[in-house]
Amino acid sequence: MSAFPPESPSAAQQVLLPSPFRLQAGGVLEGAEVAVETYGTLSPGRDNAILLFTGLSASAHAASHPADTSSGWWEGMIGPGKALDTTRYFVISVNSLGSCFGSTGPASPNPVTGCPYGADFPELRVEDIARASQAAVDALGIDQLAAVVGCSLGGMTVLAHAVCFPGRARAMVSISGAVAANAAAIATRSLQREMVGSLLRAGAPQESVRQAMRWARKIGVLSYVGTELLEKRFGRDQTEPFAGRGSGTDFEVESWLEHLAQKFVRQFDPWAYWYISRAMDLFDFAAHGAAPEGDAVVHRHDAADAARAASYLRLERTLIIGVQEDLLFPVNQQREIAGVLDAAGIQTDYVELASPYGHDAFLTETALFTPVLAGFLDELGIGLPGTALRQAAALRR
Amino acid sequence: MSAFPPESPSAAQQVLLPSPFRLQAGGVLEGAEVAVETYGTLSPGRDNAILLFTGLSASAHAASHPADTSSGWWEGMIGPGKALDTTRYFVISVNSLGSCFGSTGPASPNPVTGCPYGADFPELRVEDIARASQAAVDALGIDQLAAVVGCSLGGMTVLAHAVCFPGRARAMVSISGAVAANAAAIATRSLQREMVGSLLRAGAPQESVRQAMRWARKIGVLSYVGTELLEKRFGRDQTEPFAGRGSGTDFEVESWLEHLAQKFVRQFDPWAYWYISRAMDLFDFAAHGAAPEGDAVVHRHDAADAARAASYLRLERTLIIGVQEDLLFPVNQQREIAGVLDAAGIQTDYVELASPYGHDAFLTETALFTPVLAGFLDELGIGLPGTALRQAAALRR
Numbered sequence: 001m002s003a004f005p006p007e008s009p010s011a012a013q014q015v016l017l018p019s020p021f022r023l024q025a026g027g028v029l030e031g032a033e034v035a036v037e038t039y040g041t042l043s044p045g046r047d048n049a050i051l052l053f054t055g056l057s058a059s060a061h062a063a064s065h066p067a068d069t070s071s072g073w074w075e076g077m078i079g080p081g082k083a084l085d086t087t088r089y090f091v092i093s094v095n096s097l098g099s100c101f102g103s104t105g106p107a108s109p110n111p112v113t114g115c116p117y118g119a120d121f122p123e124l125r126v127e128d129i130a131r132a133s134q135a136a137v138d139a140l141g142i143d144q145l146a147a148v149v150g151c152s153l154g155g156m157t158v159l160a161h162a163v164c165f166p167g168r169a170r171a172m173v174s175i176s177g178a179v180a181a182n183a184a185a186i187a188t189r190s191l192q193r194e195m196v197g198s199l200l201r202a203g204a205p206q207e208s209v210r211q212a213m214r215w216a217r218k219i220g221v222l223s224y225v226g227t228e229l230l231e232k233r234f235g236r237d238q239t240e241p242f243a244g245r246g247s248g249t250d251f252e253v254e255s256w257l258e259h260l261a262q263k264f265v266r267q268f269d270p271w272a273y274w275y276i277s278r279a280m281d282l283f284d285f286a287a288h289g290a291a292p293e294g295d296a297v298v299h300r301h302d303a304a305d306a307a308r309a310a311s312y313l314r315l316e317r318t319l320i321i322g323v324q325e326d327l328l329f330p331v332n333q334q335r336e337i338a339g340v341l342d343a344a345g346i347q348t349d350y351v352e353l354a355s356p357y358g359h360d361a362f363l364t365e366t367a368l369f370t371p372v373l374a375g376f377l378d379e380l381g382i383g384l385p386g387t388a389l390r391q392a393a394a395l396r397r
Numbered sequence: 398m399s400a401f402p403p404e405s406p407s408a409a410q411q412v413l414l415p416s417p418f419r420l421q422a423g424g425v426l427e428g429a430e431v432a433v434e435t436y437g438t439l440s441p442g443r444d445n446a447i448l449l450f451t452g453l454s455a456s457a458h459a460a461s462h463p464a465d466t467s468s469g470w471w472e473g474m475i476g477p478g479k480a481l482d483t484t485r486y487f488v489i490s491v492n493s494l495g496s497c498f499g500s501t502g503p504a505s506p507n508p509v510t511g512c513p514y515g516a517d518f519p520e521l522r523v524e525d526i527a528r529a530s531q532a533a534v535d536a537l538g539i540d541q542l543a544a545v546v547g548c549s550l551g552g553m554t555v556l557a558h559a560v561c562f563p564g565r566a567r568a569m570v571s572i573s574g575a576v577a578a579n580a581a582a583i584a585t586r587s588l589q590r591e592m593v594g595s596l597l598r599a600g601a602p603q604e605s606v607r608q609a610m611r612w613a614r615k616i617g618v619l620s621y622v623g624t625e626l627l628e629k630r631f632g633r634d635q636t637e638p639f640a641g642r643g644s645g646t647d648f649e650v651e652s653w654l655e656h657l658a659q660k661f662v663r664q665f666d667p668w669a670y671w672y673i674s675r676a677m678d679l680f681d682f683a684a685h686g687a688a689p690e691g692d693a694v695v696h697r698h699d700a701a702d703a704a705r706a707a708s709y710l711r712l713e714r715t716l717i718i719g720v721q722e723d724l725l726f727p728v729n730q731q732r733e734i735a736g737v738l739d740a741a742g743i744q745t746d747y748v749e750l751a752s753p754y755g756h757d758a759f760l761t762e763t764a765l766f767t768p769v770l771a772g773f774l775d776e777l778g779i780g781l782p783g784t785a786l787r788q789a790a791a792l793r794r
Binding site: 182186194230253254282330 | 651
């Protein structure tokens with residue numbers, strides 16, 4: 001799609017994945033790569049690395065740095081003295097495999113044809129995103145991560161990482177994530193995919209595809225923000241000048257949505273949107289604890305399977321954060337994560353925050369998230385002599 | 398639009414409106430009519446009539462009757478011994494002005510051109526729906542209604558009726574309604590209008606318009622049903638056979654949405670959807686208590702104005718019902734209605750129900766709504782000698 005290249009190319013570095021790179025659902029990528037940004041300095045002991053997984057649509061540019069001084073998507077959380085304190089930690093941020101900001105995805109050229117993959121991109125799963133990012137960690141020569149941290153899709157990807165790579169991270173932080181998407185989230189996202197995918201498959205004119213992308217993004221945004229926030233921010237304010245019956249918009253909230261949607265369409269590849277969105281819906285942590293299910297693609301979500309999957313994890317400690325106003329990943333889902341981990345004997349902190357920003361809170365509520373995340377990481381004693389949690393705790397006494 | 402005529406023409410009777418029929422926003426309709434169904438028998442004293450206002454997309458066919466034995470949209474609530482007991486009450490159900498089930502709307506022929514109005518239909522407001530229905534009541538020779546009852550859009554229309562026709566009804570019941578739509582509801586509905594309206598205005602092929610209608614309806618449905626209901630009913634069940642990466646649907650919840658959307662597109666006119674949806678967003682009861690606001694079309698919602706509007710009402714008693722799981726008209730909005738009425742000195746019952754059906758609960762939760770509505774109407778003593786509430790109460794002692 002010619003939505004590319006994105007407006008502001010990132011200064012991320014490309015890391016080649018092992019080739020061929022085999023995907024969970026059976027597909028293969030040749031010469032695939034992921035875009036990576038890092039912040040802070042890797043310690044001589046290589047024991048201060050934190051791997052960060054993003055939401056559906058973010059790039060690897062999580063924070064500004066000398067090579068790219070624009071604000072990153074988690075600018076408030078990454079930097080000296082911030083929650084991901086770059087004077088202490090080495091933060092690795094990876095653009096998800098399948099995305100379109102430097103990582104191989106449907107917008108990348110298919111080496112067989114030289115043209116963008118589009119619908120020929122192989123089936124993508126959340127586990128593939130985890131595995132591609134771990135390959136970048138391997139390339140950096142890091143045996144064990146101090147922690148993996150992820151928000152939204154990233155809050156699922158950390159679970160995939162933990163179960164695919166037991167022992168490769170000491171700690172895990174899942175923010176506004178889920179063991180598996182619920183029916184309402186599936187319904188909302190699948191509608192967005194239907195809108196974009198049906199036009200792409202029909203070979204519709206680019207303008208029609210972009211229109212569908214705008215609409216899909218608006219549905220997405222409305223699933224991310226809290227109802228009260230919209231009410232407080234826009235209420236029933238009408239546009240000036242008022243559009244009137246003919247066309248256009250009557251209300252300010254419509255103008256705001258349109259602005260966000262147009263911005264998104266300029267940045268994001270429609271097929272990448274389709275593939276990553278679908279990966280989110282197909283993901284089920286519990287499938288990793290299940291017996292093979294014949295031809296079934298969607299795992300029949302089962303608490304016993306989830307418990308078995310959790311028993312495979314090798315984590316010292318986890319932090320699960322939910323936001324009460326989250327409509328897309330409601331707090332019962334974060335409680336489920338915490339419950340499964342706790343039942344598996346993993347030391348688990350569960351924190352529930354209140355924010356009118358709903359699912360998007362992690363992007364804006366720096367003051368709320370900072371003490372929770374910073375405190376958790378601090379207690380891990382990352383980079384202190386002796387990396388085990390209890391040793392670190394003993395040092396502080 | 399050739400979505401017409403609807404699959405099952407209703408046996409409703411047409412009632413001519415006064416011609417010209419002047420609309421609130423300045424437009425005029427010539428020879429307009431509304432489709433009306435009635436259930437039960439009008440008492441000799443003409444004091445047992447209940448006027449029913451519908452949601453956005455319902456016809457006048459609220460209950461089965463000899464001329465149309467198909468189930469109506471409120472079948473469980475209307476009939477002998479039911480909440481709207483047809484052995485006692487005379488129920489008048491009107492297809493909203495602007496709709497497409499026998500009432501004049503955008504799909505009706507414009508008498509000037511002979512072609513459907515489409516975008517030339519004059520601007521529609523909720524007050525026009527109330528006034529057209531009251532014209533049907535006038536045509537039946539009823540001076541005073543025992544009650545007006547409305548759900549969803551109808552829960553707003555009863556407020557419009559009450560303020561446009563003080564004293565013409567003794568009681569009012571507003572179910573899952575609002576004084577005015579909130580920002581999230583406006584955002585959700587305006588997106589649906591954008592999708593349908595932009596294609597209609599562009600003269601897009603009928604197939605594209607129908608596609609946009611399907612998508613719009615899916616957004617609508619997802620705003621009506623509760624998250625927990627979807628989870629319980631569909632969870633993560635996959636379709637059989639599984640569609641796979643190529644196209645189609647992965648999950649059962651998608652198939653269900655598609656079925657509902659296809660059914661809707663066969664029945665409802667796209668322009669009617671656009672006009673009525675917009676009327677819902679532009680409605681503000683408080684505007685009736687406000688000083689003229691120059692060129693502003695959307696009233697700047699104001700509690701003092703709402704209080705002033707409520708002071709104009711002449712109602713013996715009101716019943717306001719909200720459903721805790723309602724995402725589209727959250728209970729704070731029904732509390733607002735009840736608070737405004739109560740502050741105006743109107744005897745007001747407020748009942749909050751719990752139902753996983755959310756905004757749609759009034760359509761399905763017969764057992765929950767029946768005692769509340771039946772009890773309220775019973776206390777009005779409708780049709781008993783002496784219609785005033787206190788007299789009726791005295792009679793029972």
